[in-house]
Amino acid sequence: MTGQDPFDFRADDLRYLVAVADSGRVVSAAKALGVDHSTVSRRLQALERSLGVRLLDRGPDGWNLTDKGQEVLEHARTVVKAMSTVAQVASGSGSTSLSGTVRVTAADGFGAVFVVPALARVREQHPSLNVELVTGARELTLRESSFDLAVTVGVPTTRLFNERLCEYDNAFFASDEYLARHGDPTSLAELSHHPLVFFVDAMERIHELDVAEHVPEPNVRFSSNNIFAMLEAVRLGVGVGLLSKFMAERVPGLRPVAAYVPPARVPVTLVARRESVRRREVLVVREALQQEVRDRRHELIWTRGTKDDASRTT
Template sequence: MSDPRSVRADDLRYLAAVVETGRLTSAAKKLGVDHSTVSRRLQALEQTLGARLLARVDEGWVLTEPGRAVIEHARMIDRAVELAAQAAGPSEPPGLTATVRITAADGFGTYFVTPAMARVRLQHPRLRIELATGARELTLRDTTFDIAVTPGPPPPATRLHTELLCEYDNGFYATEHYLREHGNPDSMSELAKHPIIWFVEELEKVHEIDLSSIVPNASLAFSSTNVFAQLEATRRGIGIGLLSKFVAHTAPELRPVAAGLPPTRVAVTLAARRDALKRPEVHVVREALHREVSVRGNELI
């Protein structure tokens, strides 16, 4: 066991900042020091505790197993310093002041997460929200987010807290002009004769729908990893887009094609590390997301 007298409280604050931001440079900016200072203090903390607390991954820095055991204590110290500063300064309105980092798919993040967070900010104007978009697989190693909103059902076995947030429908859409010019397919075999707009499947990190099982031998005219590029391609008449209902309905010129689509309802999972859920700001964000999809359920299904 390390001697508590040898542990510098400031070093624990440095650890909390790196975990919050995911990068040494971002943590240094938050703390008002240079990144070499952050690196040096983290090394000193690891040496004092006799354990590796952080590991480097492509996305930045993530907690190791010993790091996960330490981080909540580090956050408590960081919060205590913040409260002490507030107590000594002028009186400020109550509210949450921390940072919450969310990751979500492009479309869902834009049309549902962002409006929900706008409402959260009205109640907590000093709360900082960071939203990183792009579908991703859930992994316990990843400490670069507080809440992840990802397509697909909750995984059967994980140490993350996961829950079903909502479901949404998908369909084939095209412009009225395209349907007049090229016909409105009324079967999957007819649909296969039309150019289809969809994801670049080999680059997808999370597979929402298997297009080949719905339209065998589909002819892909335009593929993109970004749903907004797919939407624009459909609006421009390149072909027929397989789009989520809530995305397609943002373009009034689009119409569902006649071909009946087999069930392609996609589940949306909300995931969070269990330690993060103990933080009041993360709880507020989680509740806001559930409220948003509940109120706007008709846009999803």
């Protein structure tokens, strides 16, 4: 792409680049900026012409930053933040409250139980900040521009910034009604004769969630990629499910089976795009997530003896 004078561009056009990078979509960016989507497209095209580089490419899930776009975005955020500060100072409305948008992706269950409370606390402290949560299992790629922070189960194979957020315990749970009708398996051999509720095969890439690691010849009869569907199936007595402690213990009438299963502690990783991790608003959300799991560690893992006590409860 042949450019004009690279210094002859409108700094305000950088706002449009930041908005599309945050949302991944021109229409969403237009809504956030209060303009028509054609205005966003026009301003981005003008910016690319002035700089002489391609900043965005269309992907299957929206617009993704090119490698050069990633480099430009980091500096664009600095410029846009400075423009916002100047406007606040000029208007006398300077404030320590944050603004902008932070998008988080997370697995369904962990997102609902731990990410939402953390984001709610951030919103209370910074009412001008927009937070978005997208849930569901997904692979992270180096070209991602649709999230700022991702909470992912397991250890991702990516060069994106990542750190261990927490761990959680799993166990085989069943409903009281199911155990009364079919018996409480006391060994893994017995458990292999019970119908199991488990994730679809695509989720078995996480070693700790591979049911075959625990039960010889597992008899999986109900599978789903959604933890809430699995919980409901176990609650209704469809079978025995390998479930996280923090999800299963929220459902009345579920308890661990009697069979001893070696601990299968699952790591949870916090992933961030490198150009996002230094943003103040992203740091605030990151700290809130870390605080949430620290304060509620007892919901994530069993202390010694508590799991066995729970399985004996009637």
